[in-house]
Amino acid sequence: MNVLKDFKSRGLLAGLVVFxxxxxxxxxxxxxxxxxxxxxxxxxxxxxxxxxxLGVGIFFAALFLFSVLSP
Numbered sequence: 597m598n599v600l601k602d603f604k605s606r607g608l609l610a611g612l613v614v615f616x617x618x619x620x621x622x623x624x625x626x627x628x629x630x631x632x633x634x635x636x637x638x639x640x641x642x643x644x645x646x647x648x649x650l651g652v653g654i655f656f657a658a659l660f661l662f663s664v665l666s667p
Contacts, residue, residue, distance in 0.1 A: 626646075633642040 630639070630642050633639055
């Protein structure tokens with residue numbers, strides 16, 4: 597019984613570590629460029645880059661799904 601409890605706590609700890617790493621990656625990928633471009637009055641450039649990346653991502657996701665689901 598103690599082994600199962602130890603296994604669950606290790607799994608919880610591993611999940612927490614992965615969450616913190618993803619949070620740091622999100623901050624580095626999104627928040628820092630937004631703050632920097634905002635400080636130099638180029639926030640419109642940030643939003644254009646973000647919208648373009650989102651559009652390209654949606655396009656290729658749709659293309660991938662279409663190629664996988666087509667007979």
